[in-house]
Amino acid sequence: MSAPEVSASGPVPALRRLTVVMPVYNERATVVEALRRVRRAPLPAGVELEVVVVDDGSTDGTASVLAQLQDSTVRLLRHDRNRGKGAALRTAFASATGDYVLVQDADLEYDPDDWERLLAPVLKGRARVVYGSRFTGERRNMLFWHWVGNRFLSLVTNVLYNTTLSDMETGYKLIDRSLLEPLALRADRFDIEPEITAKLLKRKVRIYEVPISYQGREYDEGKKITWRDGVTALRTLVTVRIRG
Secondary structure, three states: OOOOOOOOOOOOOOOOEEEEEEEEOOOOOOHHHHHHHHHHOOOOOOOEEEEEEEEEOOOOOHHHHHHOOOOOOEEEEEEOOOOOHHHHHHHHHHHOOOOEEEEOOOOOOOOHHHHHHHHHHHHOOOOOEEEEEOOOOOEEOOOHHHHHHHHHHHHHHHHHHOOOOOOOOOOOEEEEHHHHHHHOOOOOOOOHHHHHHHHHHHOOOOOEEEEOOEEOOOHHHOOOOOHHHHHHHHHHHHHHHHHO
């Protein structure tokens, strides 16, 4: 069965509501500050904010912390067991009601002060998908092999899908929800990142990149992605290119 068609052309939809989706797994130390920054992030006049937080089976007390933070803006969903970032994002996407969906991790690596940069191309009618690039803005230098892995995966993406992305694996993705819904995403773990990108590009959706700041964590600070996820990402890029 072929994948549902996604129209890459047409006018850029107006931004009236922004849904911020936040997957959370064992982030008790950072999630309060992450949500505080989300709540005070600058938004254009007239844009309503919706926040969908998915606790992906946390075991460190994150659930009790989140229960105290839920309000009219923040909606809390929970997996009864850890299923992975991809599964958490798919749950959040299914509940989103905004015109655009923005992925915001809870680990403080990405700064909501950069939302203005991400939203600018949409507000100017130039893009329906905007990625924040960690390699064109200011950043805390990442580990060498993470840098190599990210650059390699972006290169593979560019070769397979005839594009020029500098940061395919970025966690900052702003997407017109009408483009996101038909992608039939299946990934459960970190391979959700290449799956989203590959399926958009295969459907001829052009991605707009803007520079963002980046404060990468180390493993002793709670970073979870490993080299094995890079191998899975590579396999995902190739599989989607061949099979769709």
